[in-house]
Amino acid sequence: xxxxxxxxxxxxxxxxSLKISCKGSGYSFxxxxxGWVRQMPGKGxxxxxxxxxxxxxxxxxxxxxxxxxxxxxxxxxxxxLQWSSLRASDTAMYYCLRNPSGWFGPIDYWGQGTLVTVSx
Amino acid sequence: xxxxxQPPSVSGAPGQRVTISCTGSSSNxxxxxxxxxxxxxxxxxxxxxIHGNSNRPSGVPDRFSGSKSGTSASLAITGLQAEDEAxxxxxSYDSSLxxxxxxxGTKLTVL
Numbered sequence: 101x102x103x104x105x106x107x108x109x110x111x112x113x114x115x116x117s118l119k120i121s122c123k124g125s126g127y128s129f130x131x132x133x134x135g136w137v138r139q140m141p142g143k144g145x146x147x148x149x150x151x152x153x154x155x156x157x158x159x160x161x162x163x164x165x166x167x168x169x170x171x172x173x174x175x176x177x178x179x180x181l182q183w184s185s186l187r188a189s190d191t192a193m194y195y196c197l198r199n200p201s202g203w204f205g206p207i208d209y210w211g212q213g214t215l216v217t218v219s220x
Numbered sequence: 221x222x223x224x225x226q227p228p229s230v231s232g233a234p235g236q237r238v239t240i241s242c243t244g245s246s247s248n249x250x251x252x253x254x255x256x257x258x259x260x261x262x263x264x265x266x267x268x269x270i271h272g273n274s275n276r277p278s279g280v281p282d283r284f285s286g287s288k289s290g291t292s293a294s295l296a297i298t299g300l301q302a303e304d305e306a307x308x309x310x311x312s313y314d315s316s317l318x319x320x321x322x323x324x325g326t327k328l329t330v331l
Binding site for chain 2: 159162207210
């Protein structure tokens with residue numbers, strides 16, 4: 101069974117760093133793109149970026165380039181999303197996802213979401 | 221402002237048919253890129269509903285159907301049920317942005 105299991109909710113202060121995770125299982129982790137989507141409170145879905153764990157090829161949405169870092173450790177089948185300095189506006193639910201066929205294909209599996217709250 | 225435009229809300233009575241539109245441009249839907257639809261039930265992660273414009277994954281009822289024409293796509297839901305109350309999102313690829321784009325989402329209310 102394909103599963104994407106994300107790390108738990110986080111409460112942070114502005115300026116702090118954070119790294120959340122997404123562990124893939126039940127499939128060949130290095131053969132599928134893993135991506136991240138932001139959903140701010142009461143708002144829609146925003147694509148942040150994706151990584152191909154097989155060769156660490158990473159692409160970012162222009163809106164998130166330079167704001168976050170996406171990485172993956174294929175030895176433990178885990179992808180990461182990290183911030184070096186959080187802002188209150190980073191408060192949101194973050195979903196990881198799997199894409200089996202590249203840019204033009206659908207997202208076939210989603211993680212359960214990680215709620216990040218940034219508040220002083 | 222989302223690149224793909226959806227109506228913020230639609231509603232219908234049980235048993236009725238509703239449609240949700242997704243309007244793009246020549247750099248995404250109009251360029252021939254596939255449109256995919258996701259259903260997000262309250263408090264849960266999105267779930268793939270329609271892929272490749274009109275294809276249903278295994279387990280999705282045939283009450284859900286998708287179509288695409290020109291720079292727009294549509295999701296139709298027939299025989300509306302209370303359990304269909306959710307947010308629906310369209311998604312495609314945009315060549316100008318070199319990445320994925322989502323619609324702003326449509327909240328379906330079953331009256």
